[in-house]
Amino acid sequence: MVEVRFTPGGHDRTLIRAGRGGPSTWIDLVCTDSAGFEDYYAAAQELIRGIGVRPHLGKYCERFDEPDLAGLHGDSFSAFKTLVRAHDPDGKFANAFTRRLLGSPASIRGSNYPADGGA
Numbered sequence: 001m002v003e004v005r006f007t008p009g010g011h012d013r014t015l016i017r018a019g020r021g022g023p024s025t026w027i028d029l030v031c032t033d034s035a036g037f038e039d040y041y042a043a044a045q046e047l048i049r050g051i052g053v054r055p056h057l058g059k060y061c062e063r064f065d066e067p068d069l070a071g072l073h074g075d076s077f078s079a080f081k082t083l084v085r086a087h088d089p090d091g092k093f094a095n096a097f098t099r100r101l102l103g104s105p106a107s108i109r110g111s112n113y114p115a116d117g118g119a
Contacts, residue, residue, distance in 0.1 A: 003028040015080040016073050018054040026056075038062075057101065066103035 009022040031037040045063040055061040
């Protein structure tokens with residue numbers, strides 16, 4: 001199943017939001033085969049990566065990582081990482097998901113940012 005939605009522009013208060021920067025079209029791919037959804041979404045992610053689409057980070061986006069987000073969000077991504085450094089200098093809220101999307105601990109904060117994501 002495919003769901004298509006549209007949102008107007010003017011929603012630019014977030015730095016790495018999928019719909020930042022103007023009117024957006026949202027395409028939601030719904031797989032009803034729970035045994036094969038990984039392959040379905042993997043193929044879809046490769047397609048959208050090829051055309052420069054920003055993924056919704058709250059959805060299944062296992063194949064996107066820090067270089068992808070840096071390329072898709074540019075200066076906004078750098079600003080977001082600056083906020084991470086300012087508000088979580090010890091990496092207390094880091095985990096495998098955030099390390100994949102924001103880069104290695106060293107790229108966030110240097111040696112003060114724990115590799116295991118903290119507590």
